[in-house]
Amino acid sequence: MKVLLVNTNQMQPPIAPLGLDYLAEALHAAGLAVEVLDLCFAPDVGAAIRQRLAADNYSLLGLTVRNTDDCYFAGQDFFLPRLRQMVQTIRAHTDAPIVLGGVGFSVMPEAILAYCGGDWGLWGEGEFVLPELVRRLQRGEEVTDLPGLVYPLPASASGSSSPTLMHRNAPAFGDLAALPPMRRRWVDNARYFREGGQGGFETKRGCDQPCIYCADPVAKARRIRLRPPAAVAEEVAALLTQGVDHLHTCDSEFNLPEAHARAVCEELVGRGLGERVRWYAYCAPVPFSDELARWLRRAGCVGVDFGVDSGDDEMLQRLGRPFRSADLLETARICHRQGLTFMYDLLLGGPGETRETLARTIALMRRAAPSRVGLSIGVRLYPYTPLARRVEQEGFTADHPALFGKVEGNETCLAPVFYISPALGEEIFAVVGELVGDDERFFFADPTKPEQNYNYNANEVLQKAIRRGYRGAYWDILRRVQEERGRGKRCSVNQV
Secondary structure, eight states, X not given: OEEEEEEOOOXXXXXXXXXXXXXXXXXXXXXXXXXXEEOTTOSSHHHXXXXXXXXXXXXXXXXXOOOSBOXXXXXXXXXXXXXXXXXXXXXXXXXXXXXXXXXXXXXXXXXXXXXXXXXXXXXXXXXXXXXXXXXXXXXXXXXXXXXXXXXXXXXXXXXXXXXXXXXXOOOOOOOGGGSOOOOOOSSOHHHHHXXXXXXXXXXXXXXXXOOSSOSHHHHHOSSOEEOOHXXXXXXXXXXXXXXXXXXXXXXXXTTSXXXXXXXXXXXXXXXXXXXXXXXXXXXXXXXXXXXXXXXXXXXXXXXXXXXXXXXXXXXXHHTTOSOOHHHHHHHHHHHHHHTOOEEEEEEESOTTOOHHHHHHHHHHHHHHOOSEEEEEESEEOOTTSHHHHHHHHHOOXXXXXXXXXXXXTOTTOXXXXXXXXXXXXXXXXXXXXXXXXXXXXXEOOOTTOTTOOOOXXXXXXXXXXXXXXXXXXXXXXXXXXXXXXXXXXXXXXXXX
């Protein structure tokens, strides 16, 4: 059997499909024939699909879903209609079964499979399940007991006039040490680096943090599972051989647990990779020590993005964050002491947000003085999260005072729905704008002002900078654009 893996993500700047690269390696290691169709760079998606399916026969097609939308209130770019069209085009040219998967799919697998079509979906990690699915199909065996498999029930189970019912099996998360070496050879990582400015790598999966809004524990499980540091270093070395020398971690939080983060850094340093690579990490503000910051710098890390959400203790508690404003100030002091460029990412407008909590948050950011502050306004609502359950109890209706976006007929939150505290509503943009003023350290976008754009999706300033040779995390590219183009005067991230 020959498997065709399809990258459906077309966001620009382009991000290499890490999960698909991993999955192809696992299928190959299992002795299966695998090819990749990357639609990210296809000028005509339909033509690319038709051409590939006309050239060869495939026994199964696996489509990866990285994002359902851009998760950005000012943009609300919904990607799934394009995915559904891809599935329809594929279905018109082959009878081979179609399997949907990926981290975006795993956030709401039943809803996406029902909306986009396809024969099966895989919730969670595909490296351990997809090879077995292919082998069973090859032998003509039953597949519906496979872990994490999502599939539509027969019409008799739902009734001919009822919506299709979906069944989802419980996942079984494998030992990441059992994965084959990730040689990163299945997609054109060099092109992604040229046009996207960075590569990605993963050191762990899962997140055990109690945030009320986050979909990562839904898609990746609440149990943190670690990759061997040696395997991570080998993957980084493989990317370097392709000329990819600016990287970003794809973990939920690189420093959870801190001991593993240090072990990864030690491995990179021990192999001499810290002198050859420049990389960025997503980190939790706690735990974060001077020692870890020193190891990060030695290992080649040049920037950290801390997801802090708020600088107000009441809001941090409501959002389920296990740290407080004093911790944010201490983490900032560590980064300043160690000369580490860092960003604090805020998520504003959650339950209980007021003018007063916003003012305290912005004031704390100025005290902490990170290199940049990212402002995301409106909390994207995801099913199976504590915030979504709260809204369901209150009544998921179009007249709910905190809901914005497509609400009617969208109970699964398939299309973007955002929560903004009723105490503020859309007035929050004017309030934040007044608090931030003209301080260029704050990346802030007001949907009433199209000239402002902190969304990475289709960001022309970012794309121009990458074409001019800028490399690294997107927030840091925008920071350097500001500083190098606007020394001595304010320079917007929208001006290159």
